[in-house]
Amino acid sequence: MSMGRNKLLxxxxxxxxxxxxIYSKRKDGIVKKANELSILCDTDVGLxxxxxxxxxxxxxxNGRVEDIFLRFINRPDELKGGYYxxxxxxxxxxxxxxxxxxxxxxxxxxxxQSKAKLVGSRIVQQPNDDVEAAPFYVANDDSYRDxxxxxxxxxxxxxxxxxxxxxxxxxxxxxxNFLKVQKNWNLSGGGQAPKLxxx
Amino acid sequence: MSMGRNKLLxxxxxxxxxxxxIYSKRKDGIVKKANELSILCDTDVGLxxxxxxxxxxxxxxNGRVEDIFLRFINRPDELKGGYYxxxxxxxxxxxxxxxxxxxxxxxxxxxxQSKAKLVGSRIVQQPNDDVEAAPFYVANDDSYRDxxxxxxxxxxxxxxxxxxxxxxxxxxxxxxNFLKVQKNWNLSGGGQAPKLxxx
DNA sequence: CTAACTATGTATAACAC
DNA sequence: TGTGTTATACATAGTTA
Numbered sequence: 001m002s003m004g005r006n007k008l009l010x011x012x013x014x015x016x017x018x019x020x021x022i023y024s025k026r027k028d029g030i031v032k033k034a035n036e037l038s039i040l041c042d043t044d045v046g047l048x049x050x051x052x053x054x055x056x057x058x059x060x061x062n063g064r065v066e067d068i069f070l071r072f073i074n075r076p077d078e079l080k081g082g083y084y085x086x087x088x089x090x091x092x093x094x095x096x097x098x099x100x101x102x103x104x105x106x107x108x109x110x111x112x113q114s115k116a117k118l119v120g121s122r123i124v125q126q127p128n129d130d131v132e133a134a135p136f137y138v139a140n141d142d143s144y145r146d147x148x149x150x151x152x153x154x155x156x157x158x159x160x161x162x163x164x165x166x167x168x169x170x171x172x173x174x175x176x177n178f179l180k181v182q183k184n185w186n187l188s189g190g191g192q193a194p195k196l197x198x199x
Numbered sequence: 200m201s202m203g204r205n206k207l208l209x210x211x212x213x214x215x216x217x218x219x220x221i222y223s224k225r226k227d228g229i230v231k232k233a234n235e236l237s238i239l240c241d242t243d244v245g246l247x248x249x250x251x252x253x254x255x256x257x258x259x260x261n262g263r264v265e266d267i268f269l270r271f272i273n274r275p276d277e278l279k280g281g282y283y284x285x286x287x288x289x290x291x292x293x294x295x296x297x298x299x300x301x302x303x304x305x306x307x308x309x310x311x312q313s314k315a316k317l318v319g320s321r322i323v324q325q326p327n328d329d330v331e332a333a334p335f336y337v338a339n340d341d342s343y344r345d346x347x348x349x350x351x352x353x354x355x356x357x358x359x360x361x362x363x364x365x366x367x368x369x370x371x372x373x374x375x376n377f378l379k380v381q382k383n384w385n386l387s388g389g390g391q392a393p394k395l396x397x398x
Numbered sequence: 399c400t401a402a403c404t405a406t407g408t409a410t411a412a413c414a415c
Numbered sequence: 416t417g418t419g420t421t422a423t424a425c426a427t428a429g430t431t432a
Contacts, residue, residue, distance in 0.1 A: 005406050005428045010234075012241050022428080023240040024399090029426060030236060033229050033409095034246075035209075041222040041251050042211050048245040048271050049236065056274060056364040069268050072247050075255060166256040203422030204411045221411085223416090228409060232426095401432085408426070415419080 019052050027051070031059045044068050075165070218251050226250070230258045243267050274364070 013019040027049055038045040038061030046068030047059040058065045212218040226248055237244040237260030245267030246258040257264045 005408090005426085007407065008235070008428090010238050013239050018428090019240050023236065023242065025427065026232070026236050026239070030229065030232050032426090033225070033232060036207070037222065037225050037229060037248065039209050040212050040225070041218050043222065043251055044247075044249040046245075046247040047233075048243075048267050050243045050270065052240050052242055056271065056366075058271065058364075058366050065268075065271065068247050069264075071249065072255065072257065072264065165254065167258075202412060202420090204409085204424045206424070207411090217411095220416090224410065231409090403431080404427105404429095406427090406429105408424100410422100410424080412422090413420085415417100 016052065023051050027057050031057065034059050035061070044071060046072070215251065222250050226256050230256065233258050234260070243270060245271070 013022060030049070031047065034045045034047045037043065043061065045059070045061040046065045047057075048065060049057045051057070060068050062068065212221055229248070230246065233244045233246045236242065242260065244258070244260040245264045246256075247264060248256045250256070259267050261267065
């Protein structure tokens, strides 16, 4: 009616057609923003979007989302940031199983590194695995979670970079410290990832 | 001076401080947009951003970027979308190597599936692996690539979903069909992923 | 679907604290 | 860093072609 925009209500659009139309437009806007950010600030940006009908749109500042994701999972102590709780009953392919396996093997490796550190030896090559977990963000109105624990931060003098992290999510995501992680490996999986039915 | 915005020039910001400030603001804007998109359109959205100083910010509509990425790599015939060309000399961890290995194993599995189909047997469980590749997008002025090949689309009657894909990237990314993929596995890696030095 | 159009809502650059 | 203000650029919902 009003020929301009109405004020935005952040709520699921019920009409399938308008939902798809809105998706198409906003998708382009976000890709544009992501591209601008990566150029203006000279940073790595990766973006994955699925349309309501299941079509993929992805963006990666350097060409491949896989590379961004590799940087993502290669953070020092990447498992510190969240607990590992895959729904193994929903694993639908050899590849997917392999990725989960890799997460676990990575975790085991990190445990080995931690043990080695406690013993005092330094064989491993990761330069820095002190992470200050600082997840934030609030959804439209609820499901807000903030667990900035910010413990004492020791820092490897050889590293200049600051490995903090911010994890923004609406779902049931936790950011726990490394020790808590281990007891939270729940391989019999709960009711997670509602929209993620891999067809 | 002008107390409002100046027109945006999509060009790397040279001043490190303003670059970081701009990043901080725009990062929040993109997360907000990504969240709105996922709620309005009820879709899976994953976002990974690294600040100029290396800090990670990630967003995932369902809680975990890993889950979005799993859906990303679990697309039917995910290798169709691009050629596999990792820089093996830059692989810096067991985990990373494992991921590459998984990509290859996945590819091998897909080849097996294709072969099985050519023979006429249908043992594999992927319901649909017909993909119409439709990458798009143009950067600020150049590095534009469009390879919408749109070949004949056969469709599995049991599948309703349409698995098309759009890949938006500024880097040297190609979208080739499945057969071309095989000859493009270049394990001796070229000059790829300039900003992705895994520290 | 694709492409305009346009009024209006939003994001944000520049500045101040 | 963070917060707030303001002017302006930009994004986009609603609509038409």
